Amino acid sequence: MDCSSPLDISLNLNTNPFDRSFPAKLPKEEIKVSTSAGVERKWLVKDKSASELREELNRVNSENKKIKEMLATVYENYYALHHHLEKLQSRKSPEIDHIEQPMKKTKQDPEEFLGFPNGLSSGKTENSSSNQSHHYQQQHEQKNQLLSCKRPVTDSFNKARVSTVYVPADSSDTSLTVKDGYQWRKYGQKVTRDNPSPRAYFRCSFAPSCPVKKKVQRSAEDPSILVATYEGTHNHLGPNASAGDATSQAGSSTVTLDMVHGGQKLGLETNERRTMQEVLVQQMASSLTNDSNFTAALATAITGRLLMEQSRT
DNA sequence: CGCTTTTGACCCGCGC
């Protein structure tokens, strides 16, 4: 990535919608902005009145809405393209469309990157370097998956849902556990050829009624990242999910971008569900912050606004 | 005591 921009565009988005102190943090006394030349500039900001804060909140909300719409468009386009690709592939091998494939052979299920957990995956990310590496890894894997669609893609939408989640973890932690709100029962562990760290196999503790399985393995490239692969969809609510709540189910593609309002709705939520939502939001943020086009555009918008405000004063 | 985890054995699909 060419970072020839005069300003450092690496972003540290506050993507923690659960930080209830967010509005209180707004009236800063001074803002430090560091440029690529290492020059730190300080802007003195007057205490903002409640109306100003409300205005800002509205503005953030509308921006939030716009981003949501953009994401929806991107998602739709992607879906359309993928659908088109499927059509082309099924035209190449129409005979296998009618063959029922056993669920076992779904390792390269292309839906993996249609479903949210893979397409926008990350974890409770605190560190941008690991973000970066696993973003590359995702892209690499997605390419591989696109190139290695072995099974007919038509049934991938109806059968086993496979999704991959990348979760940052302490490299000294050998437990291979990924907290996702569900209860899992470990039934095996194996050292695989391509990765020195062992792979753990989990079944949903509601098994055999719930068919969901999970594989967890440390990333070969970055041992600080756990790669969790989910197969199937839970046919029950999460252990702490309320009735009608489906967002915590594996394979769900529901994306909530309401970072401001979302955080306030959580009063009665359980820790597990909160963690799950945090992971989802962080996944989204990680994807956005790793998109050079997005960060460049955002940086341009921010610097433009700062310069405008500066010239006004 | 019941549930979970560990771990070696076994099964099965795939490539040669």
Place this chain on the structure above:
DNA sequence: GCGCGGGTCAAAAGCG
């Protein structure tokens, strides 16, 4: 047919 590797089984051990 054989060997390899990933996935699963199941008995034993661990734990609360």
